[in-house]
Amino acid sequence: MTVITEANKTKARDLTAKLTLDEKIAIVHAAGLFRNGCAERLGIPSLKMDDGPMGVRAELHNDNWAPLYNTRDYVTYLPSGSAVASTWNPDLARATGEVLGEEARGRGKDVILGPSINIKRSPLCGRNFEYMSEDPVLTATQGVAYIQGVQESDVAACAKHYAVNSQETDRLDVDETVSERALREIYLPAFEAAVHDGGVLSVMGAYNLVNGTKCCEHKQLLDDILRDEYGFDGFVVSDWSAVRDTKASAEVGMDVEMSVTPNFDDYYFANPLKKAVENGEVKESDVDVKVERVIAVMDALHMLGDARATRKPGRYATIDHAAKALEIARESIVLLKNDENLLPLDERGMTRLLVIGANADRIHSNGGGSAVIKALHEISPLLGLNGELGGNVDIEYVLGYDAKQVNQDESWQEESLENSKGSDAKDELHARELREEAVAKAREYAAAGDSVLFIGGLDHEHDLEGRDRTDMHLPYGQDELIEALLEAAPNTILAFVAGSPIEMPWADKAKAIVWNWYAGCESGAALAEVLFGRVNPSGHLPETFPIALADEPAHRIGTFGLEGHVDYAEDIYVGYRYFDTRQVPVLFPFGHGLSYTDFAFRDLDVRQVDDEIRVTFTVENIGDCAGKAVAQVYLGLEGTGEDRPAKELKGFAKVELDAGEFREVTVAMPAAKALRYWSNESGAYALAPEASVFVGESVEDIRLSGRVA
Ligand code: BGC
Secondary structure, three states: OOOOOHHHHHHHHHHHHHOOHHHHHHHOEEEEOOEEOOEHHHOEOOOEEEOOOOOOOOOEOOOOOOEOOOOOOOEOOOOOHHHHHHOOOHHHHHHHHHHHHHHHHHOOOOEEOOOEOOOOOOOOOOOOOOOOOOOHHHHHHHHHHHHHHHHOOOOEEEEEEEOOOOOOOOOOOOEEEOOHHHHHHHHOHHHHHHHHOOOOOEEEEOOOEEOOEEHHHOHHHHHHHHHHHOOOOOEEEEOOOOOOOHHHHHOOOOOEEOOOOOOHHHOOOOHHHHHHHHOOOOOHHHHHHHHHHHHHHHHHOOOOHHHHHHOOOOOOOOHHHHHHHHHHHHHHOEEEEEHHHOOOOOOOOOOEEEEEOHHHHOOOOOOOOOOOOOEOOOOOHHHHHHHHHOOOOEEEEEOOOOOOOOOOOOOOOOOOOOOOOOOOOOOHHHHHHHHHHHHHHHHHHHHOOOEEEEEEEOOOOOOEOOEOOOOOOOOOOHHHHHHHHHHHOOOOEEEEEOOOOOOOOOOOOOOEEEEEOOOOOOHHHHHHHHHOOOOOOOOOOOOOEEOOHHHOHHHHOOOOOOOOEEEOOOOOOOOHHHHOOOOOOEEEOOOOOEOOOOEEEEEEEEEEEOOEEEEEEEEEEOOOOOEEEEEEEEEEEEOOOOOOOOOEEEEEEEEEEOOOOEEEEEEEEEHHHHOEEEEOOOOEEEEOOEEEEEEEOOOOOEEEEEEOO
């Protein structure tokens, strides 16, 4: 793990003392869309930054958003944050980071702008696909492993967007009113872990306001919490154009200003900051501290002087990176429903297969906003299926519904300060023709006893930076098509590719439902492997799938998606903390995921040894094929005298077992973390005196319970 040492800091101080004011100013603001200025005289280079969480973004011009259009910036397209979280496997989160770090270094980057660790507060947030989970512990665990992986390659990870950036509507100006308790328990812990446990070298200040103050001017968030409490000593970079006031940002721990326009000298931290220092409005020592932080990170990354010879080399677009992406994708797929063991499909004796749906035949790396990837390759589900089955099985494909193709405009980011508009309505007649064709085919296949597979969902017209969805319905008339398909061919298998949950009004009628996030370059191959049983699914939901949007606490209790101001009135009751505590029924609960085998849990033993709570139990594979269980440990904090969620995730373990195999598993957690809560009464952290313990395969599927003794 790369961390900033005292030696890095001393070097940074010595170098800063030698810089002129102009050189310092250059270092704290952009000199390109993805780099800051340098001080060549003293061998201080620019920091080259790039998006983003799913791979290194294509090379753009220094001062405009057009790509260079060369062939040397194709990269490995990695699974999205949601997919990484859905594996519940920190080794795979680390692998994602390792690949990304190596690729970033290979592409000559110093800072990769990820992971995105904001909490999913509402299913409608346009960037949910980048984010990991509604739960802070799952986000923190996967985020920390990812950061450590990235930083193995002498590249800085950047934890973004600090903080409470859980909606896209009016993203530059929206003021999020959130209680101290929700900040401390829900929205900040992943950042705390990124600093403490991950050693993250940079953090991105978000666009939005928190409780009336812009994140990039927020003394409490940037100085009191991030630096003083968490001990962060890397640098904070602004989100692109999140700085709006020279003095207000200069006086807090906001270090490097980036933005979206090429007038770099006019940036708040450029000439205006120089002037403010010269006329005494801003102290030069405030600028010095910022410069020191940047240089200390550079030194930690071996970017300065002779140390450059020891900087690790990187590689990108390699076959082994694609193989890693496949491993991660395989474990991210969630089997939501599998009545009558309809899955896996059996290819023996299969001669033909009908595939319906636009997402079968499309790729997703080419959209989404700043997370867009110029992927070396991306296997669509249709390619994955053909690749696995080609030859003996005749795969017939019909579209079924018409989805708008996403062609992200080159200059979208320059105009990204405006909220974008929705897509056009589809031609009803055309839609009906497509639907009728698909339903007729499905009926014919079902009558002949042949399999029908629907692959639909969302795309980056809906999972998109800069815009939230307005509802949770499937677009393009898919609900109507699915209803008709289930009528005509009741065994139709439903697979979805999407970045956020959808309402499923037909869920009761469907026998098999498979969920695939935007899962990187091998996504379609992994899906085919799961559908045909070559891989036993082991992904579990990192967020609740509600029955209807109206059930969501952010919508029912708080406000979401408004311009100007949103109120996080649901407080800490986000996701399952709300549904489980208030016993509101859901479609699929947090942590849910089926397997082609079954697991039994027994012999719970909970003990507190010194400062550690150890939860020990045995997991047994009682089915007839190998599989991976996700054992989830929840605590219900008691005796606090304050309202608390019924259960909160505190730890988990992914356990691989052959058929008939069993193993004792211990999930250990520091008591100071597991029992910690923010007390409204004292306005400080406190430890719960007692707690119930629950072990299960989802927040609703609890198999064992006990108490912290
Ligand atoms: C996004 C960031 C991204 C930056 C640079 C902004 O629009 O919010 O996540 O890193 O652009 O592309």
